[in-house]
Amino acid sequence: MSAAWPGDSATVENWVRAVLRHSASVDEIAVQGLDGVRVTADLDGLDLRELTVDATRADLRITPNRDAAPGARPGDAVQPDELAREVGIARTVRFTALPMRIQKTPVTIDIRVEDLPLAWITYAEPTEPGLPESRYALARDDERDGLRGTFRFAIAADDIGPLATMVMRPLLREGRVRLGRVRIAVDGAGDDIRISASAGLRWKLLFASARAEATVSVTHDGVVTVKALTLGSHNPAVKVALLFARRHVREVVGRTFDAGEMFNDEGSGIRLHDIRVGTGHELSVAGRFS
Structure with missing residues (x-):
């Protein structure tokens, strides 16, 4: 050029x-x-x-x-x-x-x-x-x-799990880990958002499955609060491992995360406004920034 x-x-x-x-x-x-x-x-x-x-x-x-x-x-x-x-x-x-x-x-x-x-x-x-x-x-x-602007991201609710499966499966395959179907559901519960996920993994002769459920709230300026988080599995070995994770789970519950910080790693000063999360047949996130 x-x-x-x-x-x-x-x-x-x-x-x-x-x-x-x-x-x-x-x-x-x-x-x-x-x-x-x-x-x-x-x-x-x-x-x-x-x-x-x-x-x-x-x-x-x-x-x-x-x-x-x-x-x-x-x-x-x-x-x-x-x-x-x-x-x-x-x-x-x-x-x-x-x-x-x-x-x-x-x-x-x-x-x-x-x-x-x-x-x-x-x-x-x-x-x-x-x-x-x-x-x-x-x-x-x-x-x-x-600087000022707007954004919107959207995906059909039924496509979230299949998309996660198709993205993660070839990456895990490089480590000879086989990923089963990932199931993810997102729905609104008043002012809160409830997220449920489950997946199965196979490595050599070992198979494990796990599930997680979380309830979060999102403010209009992009602050996310984890209100509840539970982990579980039907696999006895995974259940034992999850027992050791309980303390870390308790530390996460009640914690807040500012989504706007992703713009401010270098002190850009960009802030989020009017964040809206839509659930139902489509999961969408929209808002403004300046």
Whole structure:
């Protein structure tokens, strides 16, 4: 790509596509089907009028990455010198999948970000081996405020268990562990959400099954409180093991987890608002952030 960054709309689109292709086979997980994702950008100087990543009708398949280098970690690479940094703003950035398929299961995702402060960064050399485009970066400019957006995730309730089964089964198979069917049920109970899950595992001649039930509440600003948690099994050996887990279970009950913290690992200051969880024939999570 050209040494000028960001260049034009086509340059940005090609950069996003290259980053997506590279991310498809990093670490132990490989994602196939990202070639079905469409990218469009509308660049005006250093500002993005719009950047859309549309995964609608994309068919993603998650498998173990047999080509992953053992022991390699993205954080192990030395960051090259920064040669240039230009700032701009993205009026609208959107990731949409209405729906996409993950392991043949329809999943709806719609994330919209507005007024995102941008930093266009050029490094002395690529930051990722084998990815020339990684000499350039598009990052949030943390020195400026103004970010706001909305999100929604949804999946049919009957598809949650099969999706978990299809994602986990090939990964566990790498360790010669056979996973039976995973059953997951989510339903509303007043202001609370009740989650039930069960699964069976076989390793060599050993078979074990377990079940778990949890009741949680979610506030409008994304704080999750675990109100109840129980574990059980029909397998005598697993029952004994669960006895030793009781103290840890008791420690979890009553604990709160702030879902907004996932955005604040680097002090971004992003907060969640108006979180809504829907249950019934569809499990959905929607809200705003700023």
